[in-house]
Amino acid sequence: MDDLLAGDQHALDPLERQVVAFFVDGVRVLGLPRSIGEIYGLLFISQTALSLDDLVLRLRISKGSASQGLRLLKSLGAVRETRGGAERRTYYEPAIELKRLAGGFIREQIRPHLESGKSKINRLAKTSSEIDDPERRQFVSERIERLESWIRSGGRVLPVLQKLLGQ
Amino acid sequence: MDDLLAGDQHALDPLERQVVAFFVDGVRVLGLPRSIGEIYGLLFISQTALSLDDLVLRLRISKGSASQGLRLLKSLGAVRETRGGAERRTYYEPAIELKRLAGGFIREQIRPHLESGKSKINRLAKTSSEIDDPERRQFVSERIERLESWIRSGGRVLPVLQKLLGQ
DNA sequence: TGCGGTGTTCATTTTAGTTTGAACAACCTG
DNA sequence: CAGGTTGTTCAAACTAAAATGAACACCGCA
Numbered sequence: 570m571d572d573l574l575a576g577d578q579h580a581l582d583p584l585e586r587q588v589v590a591f592f593v594d595g596v597r598v599l600g601l602p603r604s605i606g607e608i609y610g611l612l613f614i615s616q617t618a619l620s621l622d623d624l625v626l627r628l629r630i631s632k633g634s635a636s637q638g639l640r641l642l643k644s645l646g647a648v649r650e651t652r653g654g655a656e657r658r659t660y661y662e663p664a665i666e667l668k669r670l671a672g673g674f675i676r677e678q679i680r681p682h683l684e685s686g687k688s689k690i691n692r693l694a695k696t697s698s699e700i701d702d703p704e705r706r707q708f709v710s711e712r713i714e715r716l717e718s719w720i721r722s723g724g725r726v727l728p729v730l731q732k733l734l735g736q
Numbered sequence: 737m738d739d740l741l742a743g744d745q746h747a748l749d750p751l752e753r754q755v756v757a758f759f760v761d762g763v764r765v766l767g768l769p770r771s772i773g774e775i776y777g778l779l780f781i782s783q784t785a786l787s788l789d790d791l792v793l794r795l796r797i798s799k800g801s802a803s804q805g806l807r808l809l810k811s812l813g814a815v816r817e818t819r820g821g822a823e824r825r826t827y828y829e830p831a832i833e834l835k836r837l838a839g840g841f842i843r844e845q846i847r848p849h850l851e852s853g854k855s856k857i858n859r860l861a862k863t864s865s866e867i868d869d870p871e872r873r874q875f876v877s878e879r880i881e882r883l884e885s886w887i888r889s890g891g892r893v894l895p896v897l898q899k900l901l902g903q
Numbered sequence: 904t905g906c907g908g909t910g911t912t913c914a915t916t917t918t919a920g921t922t923t924g925a926a927c928a929a930c931c932t933g
Numbered sequence: 934c935a936g937g938t939t940g941t942t943c944a945a946a947c948t949a950a951a952a953t954g955a956a957c958a959c960c961g962c963a
Binding site for chain 1: 883
Binding site for chain 1: 920921922923924925930931932
């Protein structure tokens with residue numbers, strides 16, 4: 570009920586809101602949930618490391634979201650923990666080197682799909698070998714060969730990507 | 737009510753189902769809707785060009801989905817229309833050159849985001865210039881500079897990507 | 904101009920995916 | 934080891950995005 574009088578102590582300032590919005594958009598392109606963008610965005614523009622509670626308080630998201638979001642960001646190597654001295658609580662800082670961010674994304678989100686793609690193609694090849702009609706079998710083989718070449722290209726491109734982004 | 741006796745004339749065979757599932761997964765990684773994967777997948781494994789009605793019938797999707805899906809696939813350069821002779825109806829074939837597919841995706845889905853990113857960063861820079869505290873302003877400037885460098889890297893990488901995939 | 908066939912649009916429904924929050928596990932700390 | 938703090942889990946609620954399908958626009962043809 571103070572709300573009407575006192576502005577909220579924790580609300581984001583305009584710049585922070587703009588940066589958070591920027592990253593919310595950014596992560597959507599990558600297919601990641603909004604909360605990931607909010608969390609990373611606020612860390613990115615904060616001069617000090619923030620705790621889970623800070624994130625909950627300032628972004629007005631649930632503890633659950635913050636916890637899960639941080640877990641994903643950690644797995645991507647996009648945030649690191651800083652245990653502040655005698656502090657019990659964990660604080661988080663963003664990784665801001667593109668190399669690291671891209672590397673984590675490729676490792677965690679892209680490579681697994683390439684791998685599962687390979688095995689699915691193997692199963693496809695097996696299914697196709699049972700086709701009776703030779704003409705159909707031939708056509709399908711060619712298409713599967715095409716899929717394999719796509720995957721090979723992907724495998725070749727990723728390292729180059731990482732190299733180019735690591736500057 | 738024939739359903740119990742007669743199998744459905746139009747249902748996908750096991751190979752087709754497998755290929756469609758493969759592409760459904762594939763497009764999800766790219767952040768595109770499931771129907772896009774279904775449509776492209778069926779075209780990919782079909783020996784003949786298919787009409788919109790064929791897709792509706794065989795994939796059991798609505799005309800609306802098929803129409804919108806084809807529109808997106810056309811905009812990506814992932815399908816081409818073949819107007820069969822005196823036929824009134826339009827038939828569709830998949831583009832299967834990775835170069836073309838990647839090029840279309842980059843052009844339609846990635847570049848626009850890079851562009852809008854640039855303009856958002858400009859607005860950020862404007863906001864940041866109004867910060868009073870010099871130390872804070874300095875810090876924010878550095879972070880914004882970092883964002884700019886990311887965008888520059890992205891701009892440099894895309895052409896290389898396209899080149900590498902075009903083989 | 905009216906008719907049959909083909910494809911598009913868009914308000915509504917449905918679905919998949921995200922967020923919430925209450926319960927609880929882990930962990931200090933006195 | 935009791936009490937308090939921090940962080941995690943997961944079923945349920947919610948939301949954003951996709952699919953549906955009925956209305957409609959378009960087009961060639963008689």
